[in-house]
Amino acid sequence: MPPRFTPERVRYDRRYRTLDKYRFIVGFLAVPLAFYALFVISPFLQAIYYSFTDWSGGPVANFVGFDNYQKMWNDDRFWDSLRVSTLLLVIAPVLTLVLGMFFAYMITSGGRHRRGRAIAGVAGSSLYKVVYFFPQVLSVAIIAVVWGRVFNTNSGLINGGLDKIGVDGPAWLGGDETLGLISLLIVISWSFVGFYVVLFSAAMGSVPQDIYEAALLDGAGRARTFFSVTLPLIWDAVRTGWIYMGIQALDTFAICLVMVPPHVLKVTPVFLYERFRDGQYGYATSIGVVLLVLSMVFSLIVMRVGNRDRIEY
């Protein structure tokens, strides 16, 4: 309420002031929150409800309790896909973040000391920043198709190159699960690394110069500077990136569906999609719910493990 209309008796009452403050906030957030509830929260809850039914796309959805979850527990195909997804969840973030950090560090402080500055990027770093980000701009479907050709056994870029040097390249997507997983990891990392280069560059850019100068005076080399100065100071960004990349890895759907033939390997979202395709909507949503729980658990674990005291600078 505007001050003019506020009755005199409550004007200086602390409880009223608190109420007024919250009313102000809620007033501003009402519309976005309503949207969020309608388009994000409610589908989630509906999916959870459907996961307890035998809905098959028809007009009837019977409540079946935990039947879908029981079926999942006994379904070898689900466990196979989950094994692949878990491997991605563990390896992909580490691989991508390490690469992203290395590139970002090189761009911001890997160069020679020019113009009397404590740190500088390698030559051409402003160009690299842009180039690394290219894969982010491409549509996932295009990435999957193009890389599918690159990995082609007979006429692909990789095996073609290996032929030139007299090495008989393997069948990357020819049925061997390990090779398939390696191919998938390469593509995922390649397509996401640019995002993390930008994220970490921004984080490193906000680290004050004088800390670097001090490190330089103390005789720290590049690696030492990175581990003792840069990494601790950008830890928050790393943790955020780790969670985000983990969720992305769990969510690898389009790349796997388009690029990897289904008999080589499947990630859980592809398995889920196939169940939808066969009209098993109830079962498919229950797999979705398990994925949701997994993402949550993963985020919580990383939050716990990655929890360090914040360094104020």
Next chain:
Amino acid sequence: MGSTSVNRREVMKRAAAAGLLAVPAVGALSSCASGGGDENKAEKGEKSKKNPLGVKTDAGLTVYIFNGGYGDKYAQFVTDMYAKKYPKAKPDQKPTEKIATQVQPKLVRGKPTADVVNNSGADEMNIGKLVHNKQVAELVEVLDAPSWDDPNVTVRETLVPIVEEMGRFGGKACYQLNIALTVYGNWYSKKLLEQGLDSEYPKTWDAMLAVCKKAKAKGIHGWSYPGGHPRYMFFSMYAMFAQRGGRDVITAMDYLEPTAWKNDAVKDVFEAWEELVAKKYVLTGFDGTEAHTEMQTAWTKEGKCVFVPDGSWVENEAKDTTPKDFQMTVGATPSLDSGDKMPFGTLYAPAGEPFIVPAKAENRQGGLEWLRMMYSKEAALNLFKEVGSLPVVKGAIDGQKLPSGTASAKAAIEAAGDNIVIPKFFDWYNELFREDFNNMIHKFMQGQIGAKQAMDTMQKASDRILKDPDITKIKKV
């Protein structure tokens, strides 16, 4: 600080908290899957001699066609026929590559906008589920109706018998109608086989191995395998199961019987192929999603292999790489020995390109009428001219000049007579073929597993489907 001063950081923090706690009204949950359920207000007109299905002449008609290898021009021909007969109806044809995405949501809600649907392609709707949910109309009415060209003959009498059989789901009722015949088998170049290798088409497995040996001496492979799509091997194996053990073997597979994949006939066929694989007669290295075209190019353009497992669409699909004098031909699967239960020439030749009419279509009779027109002689001939495949209408392409592959496919069907075999589980339990057989046969073709594990894997998959409450089972009648 003013009375309502809140600093920015606090707003953000609170917003996040509020977002997590914002729970929508439970009312949102009641918007359930249970759509529809209202009376079927299908448009109906007067039945007459000229209008045997009782089409309401001015009711609109919407046709959804899968726009894939066949395109949709062949269907536009029929839609134009409809427009000519019912000018007030203004039929509308919608080509799409994503049939399920376009059609299924409305169909599920019981308010389909489509009156007839070409349910085909990678994004086809699961027909078994549609039948189970009573979302597709019975089509016997079309088959019983007088045919377009001759009112004294029913539509059924103008078609090859497998059309009705393939529309059945364990009962007499027919829910889908196919329009083209696909012939599966061993495709080869007659020129290469007869002139290059100086051989006849092998009618027995021993002869097949002999041809492969000859080919190997010439530095080419007898067989090829599209590793990106392992399931292609089924096209050259399936008829052999029936040939070896009789129809009982394949019926047992269709009805998921507990020993369907464990009998001697299946074992013999797998062992025959195992020998072929072990002798390294198979050309491999076609991986990834374009495997089939890579294989077909190696076969047609480069002449690297004699036989490919394929279906009759291959002639059209590979026409850009096929030399003029290639003489593409399809051969039926070889017999194993004189102990076979069915003769050489037994053919895996189903009808394809299924059409359905939604049960609650607004102009259901119009949809049925459209199908009756599709089965007219002129539409069947036009289908052949557009896409080059064999129509299911008897005699529709008599007297036409056929390309080599189509001619051999037609000859193979005529030679087979009644010995046409069709895997019903292909429609009923598609995952058994598309996933389980596909994954198993890849290991098999790579030599990682033998006949015994192949049989075990398939039986286990068959049992899993039998036990799965989410999959509607078709009971033996």
